[in-house]
Amino acid sequence: MSTKIEVLGDQTTLIARALELILSKIEIAIKERGQFTIALSGGSTPKPLYEAISSQKLPWDKIHVFWGDERYVAPEHPDSNQLMTRRAWLDRVDIGPGNIHPIPTDEADPAMAAAKYERHLQEFFHSSPGEFPPLDVNLLGMGDDGHTASLFPHTEALKVTDKLITVGNKDANPRITFTYPFINSARCVIFVVAGANKRPALAQVFAPVADELTYPSRLIQPEGELWWLLDAAAGSDLKKDAG
Numbered sequence: 001m002s003t004k005i006e007v008l009g010d011q012t013t014l015i016a017r018a019l020e021l022i023l024s025k026i027e028i029a030i031k032e033r034g035q036f037t038i039a040l041s042g043g044s045t046p047k048p049l050y051e052a053i054s055s056q057k058l059p060w061d062k063i064h065v066f067w068g069d070e071r072y073v074a075p076e077h078p079d080s081n082q083l084m085t086r087r088a089w090l091d092r093v094d095i096g097p098g099n100i101h102p103i104p105t106d107e108a109d110p111a112m113a114a115a116k117y118e119r120h121l122q123e124f125f126h127s128s129p130g131e132f133p134p135l136d137v138n139l140l141g142m143g144d145d146g147h148t149a150s151l152f153p154h155t156e157a158l159k160v161t162d163k164l165i166t167v168g169n170k171d172a173n174p175r176i177t178f179t180y181p182f183i184n185s186a187r188c189v190i191f192v193v194a195g196a197n198k199r200p201a202l203a204q205v206f207a208p209v210a211d212e213l214t215y216p217s218r219l220i221q222p223e224g225e226l227w228w229l230l231d232a233a234a235g236s237d238l239k240k241d242a243g
């Protein structure tokens with residue numbers, strides 16, 4: 001694993017750097033493998049990034065978009081990560097429906113939806129149960145409690161290591177989420193984190209010793225590249241080079 005931490009001045013610089021990095025990964029992936037696969041994060045931080053991506057001229061037919069987590073709500077619900085992404089990015093570009101891979105939220109039981117998305121990923125990547133196929137980029141945010149995707153502190157989802165997708169839990173509300181081993185199988189994981197409220201959790205995520213069940217973002221240790229892109233409000237206490 002190679003870890004790079006970049007502390008950017010403000011949110012505009014942070015988003016510009018995230019865009020630059022993603023564009024470089026798109027170019028490499030399409031050149032080397034003919035397509036680019038990305039899993040997106042939800043929350044508020046990535047919205048301007050998605051807007052910035054939507055203004056690029058890209059080979060949309062070669063780009064496949066997945067989500068790393070989703071609230072268990074209908075796609076038109078204001079809390080839906082899919083809705084936010086569609087409004088900020090996907091509805092603004094000429095990307096075909098076959099390239100958009102939303103997390104299903106219409107099963108009677110969230111566990112059935114998780115299993116359905118897992119099967120969809122296995123079909124897309126031609127992988128077998130137990131295999132962890134690599135996405136080109138897994139974009140992540142981090143909550144001020146140290147959660148990432150919908151891997152919340154001290155929840156059952158943190159124990160799931162034999163699946164790609166599982167059911168997360170936020171204040172007794174189900175969510176669908178990538179498991180941490182699946183996130184770790186990505187070629188490149190990019191955290192984009194902004195705001196002073198993230199500082200205490202970041203200090204624990206980068207501490208030499210801390211509990212992974214309390215700070216789930218510590219579980220993200222991909223074999224490939226790991227990038228932490230932080231604005232100064234979030235990251236000014238951190239050293240820029242983790243080796």
Ligand SMILES: O=C1O[C@H](COP(=O)(O)O)[C@@H](O)[C@H](O)[C@H]1O
Nearest residue numbers: 041042043044045141142143149
């Ligand atoms: O709950 C969520 O929040 C995290 C962080 O969101 P942010 O608003 O602080 O940027 C996000 O990564 C995750 O996808 C989302 O479901």
